[in-house]
Amino acid sequence: MTQCCINPSILSADFVNLEGELHRISNADAVHVDVMDNHFVPNLTLGLPVVQRIQAVSPVPLDAHLMIAEADRWAPGFADAGLASVTFHAEASIAPIKLARELRSRGSKAGMALRPATPVEPYLDMLSELDMLLIMTVEPGFGGQAFLDVTLPKIRRARAAIDGSGIGVAIQVDGGITEETITRAAEAGANIFVAGSAVYGADDPAAAIDRLRNEGTRSLRQASAE
Numbered sequence: 001m002t003q004c005c006i007n008p009s010i011l012s013a014d015f016v017n018l019e020g021e022l023h024r025i026s027n028a029d030a031v032h033v034d035v036m037d038n039h040f041v042p043n044l045t046l047g048l049p050v051v052q053r054i055q056a057v058s059p060v061p062l063d064a065h066l067m068i069a070e071a072d073r074w075a076p077g078f079a080d081a082g083l084a085s086v087t088f089h090a091e092a093s094i095a096p097i098k099l100a101r102e103l104r105s106r107g108s109k110a111g112m113a114l115r116p117a118t119p120v121e122p123y124l125d126m127l128s129e130l131d132m133l134l135i136m137t138v139e140p141g142f143g144g145q146a147f148l149d150v151t152l153p154k155i156r157r158a159r160a161a162i163d164g165s166g167i168g169v170a171i172q173v174d175g176g177i178t179e180e181t182i183t184r185a186a187e188a189g190a191n192i193f194v195a196g197s198a199v200y201g202a203d204d205p206a207a208a209i210d211r212l213r214n215e216g217t218r219s220l221r222q223a224s225a226e
């Protein structure tokens with residue numbers, strides 16, 4: 001059975017107290033850092049200098065989600081900062097294979113993200129170049145949106161292709177993940193779950209992470225037994 005990982009998104013955290021907010025999620029597998037440039041998505045968050053400070057104080061590894069235009073130009077700098085994982089959007093890259101190789105050669109895991117309406121089929125032959133495929137389960141840009149069930153067939157097709165080829169690519173889902181929707185995403189084949197509002201909106205974020213992990217692990221176990 002593939003391992004269930006819970007990566008809280010700091011998009012829903014208190015941005016003036018990021019260090020304290022990071023320590024509230026020290027039982028997470030990684031912290032998901034949403035970088036938005038107000039071009040690729042209609043929102044602006046934080047850039048490399050702030051990500052570097054987060055990296056310096058975080059008790060868990062960083063999982064950067066770059067929602068930025070010209071990914072080929074900007075993403076390698078995030079890998080140079082020593083981040084565990086850097087994910088760029090396929091829609092923002094001219095040469096995704098080259099970019100994935102560059103991220104790996106700089107020591108980061110390479111992730112590639114797909115917007116909800118971007119099909120996975122054109123990318124199936126390059127999955128071996130990736131450590132992680134991120135299937136967006138909301139339109140990127142904002143936290144707190146509802147999970148799009150229309151993305152579930154794509155998660156299933158990606159999982160079937162990965163299992164069929166024997167390559168060890170993780171499937172991450174991001175957007176609208178709750179204790180209820182995590183079950184459907186896990187049964188479809190995802191194994192890394194990003195949750196912003198479900199974690200930071202809870203009174204006890206660490207307890208929310210434990211509940212999500214229990215629910216995700218139970219669903220993954222059930223799916224592998226079927």
Ligand SMILES: O=C(CO)[C@H](O)[C@H](O)COP(=O)(O)O
Nearest residue numbers: 140141143144175176196197
């Ligand atoms: O990439 C993102 C938005 O573009 C965020 O990671 C995502 O929305 C997480 O927030 P929530 O769990 O509240 O949906």
Ligand SMILES: [Fe+2]
Nearest residue numbers: 009034065174
């Ligand atoms: Fe994200």
